[in-house]
Amino acid sequence: MLIVQVIVNWLLLGSLYAAVALGFSLVWGIMNIVNLAHGAFILVGAYAAYWAFTQLHIDPFLGLPLTMLLLFCLGWIVQYVAINRVIRAPFLMTFLLTFGLDLLIADVVQLLFTSDRRSINTAYSGFGLTLGTLHIPFDRLLAALIAVLLTAALSLFLQRTRTGNAILATGMDRDAARLMGIRIDRIYALTFGLGAALAGAAGAMLVELYPFDPSQGGVFTLRAFVIVVLGGLGTPWGALAGGLVFGLAETVVPLLPGIGPGYDDAIAFALMVLVLIIRPRGILGKAFYA
């Protein structure tokens, strides 16, 4: 029975990690920006959900659309005011700018909420489905389902709608997109806003599951990076694939004989190096997508 429980834990965690990386993958793939402030957006999402829960008694899951809307607006503004200035600048400039944003946002969050650890306890925290010895917590199950749903929704939006196709086209060839009459400044603002909204959703779900403090943004940026490299750019499903592989490092691998817990990061990065050697474009990365 233990093996089933481990697999369930792995799937739940892996899906959640997909949500962590989804926005990061979108922004990197379309705008070619490695957004070091991604973790800060997750942080804002987490604290927005925390604030809404403690002050307004809005359930984090039910409040998800609100959190995402807030983060979408934040992302739109950040793109318009700041990112737009470095969009064609050398890679290092985008690193500097988004790193600066990360520090700024994390410090503002700390100023507003102090550096105390915060957590949310809903009425259903700790409850779950129990099948014999198998236990599936409701909140984790819900978070995993929403993560998969967000992945599917983003994929459908990009593939099936006119605006989604315009986003993909802009990511593939910005000048050709301009020749089609696509306003790429609007596409970039929309993309960055969506990326931030997805980060916000991840944050709101994380704060429901784990205690949170303002120093954790960087951890999630790093994880999102590894997940995206693992899964590959060019499709939201890459984030899910990467998330699942990354989840292995924390759930399954420590149980293998002779390994044990405490090596999560080493295992995750070893997996990343391995994938890069075998399949440099990532598990689901697209060949024509460069």
Add this chain to the structure above:
Amino acid sequence: MQPPEPRSRPGTASTHMDSASRQLTAALNSDQKHETALLEVEHLESGYDETRVLWDISLEVHRGELVALVGANGAGKSTLLATLSGLLPAWIGHVRFAGYDITHRRAEEIVRLGLSHVPQGRRLFSALTVEENLLLGAYTRRAGSQQAIKQELEEVYTLLPKLRERRRQLAGSLSGGEQQMCAIGRGLMSHPELLLIDELSLGLAPQVVDDLLSALDAIHREKGLSLLLVEQDVQIALERADRAYVIENGHIVLEGTGSALLQNERVRTAYLGA
């Protein structure tokens, strides 16, 4: 080109009837020219960052004309097209299209006015399907014109039947000729008045080039689509063109009808290896 003389002038200058009527004729001619010249480029200069590529370029494309722009590698042909379509900013000079001054307009707006640019190297959205590429070509059409877009798509498929066969295939998986077809089809989807095509024949087999040119000929003749064709293959270009310009080191050095330039000594020695 001088702006047209005011119309009232001939009436007031009654003592110099001859010169006045000549002025009137000049004004009318000039007016007519304004109406017929679809694209007017005057003293245009542009380039990349600090490097000037184009020097004092002036040219015209009239409605229904097929104009060729020929010249060697690096002469500035692609730079000129990129400046016309708004991908590159113009430094000096004017570009007028269909009565609008488009010198400083953005590429996104220029395509809406009916000037479509098929860039060098096709520049397809390679991870999207052929049909998705074509539909993006109609991006300027507002939502609600679904019917018109569908009809346009049908026309492109009729003109280039290979694209219909390949419609569900990723654009990046097409052969070179099919990619060029797709790029031209995509350029047509915005329903342009003027189509700029950069290096139609580059890297394609002669048979494929012939097919593409016949397809273009068909729309050129039937629909009155105006074409500005940039070509390295001078023979092909001059044979087909109503008029042509020869560009060297960023300057226009020759212009004339296609057949006249084919006979031109300078063209023959420099480009046709005669």
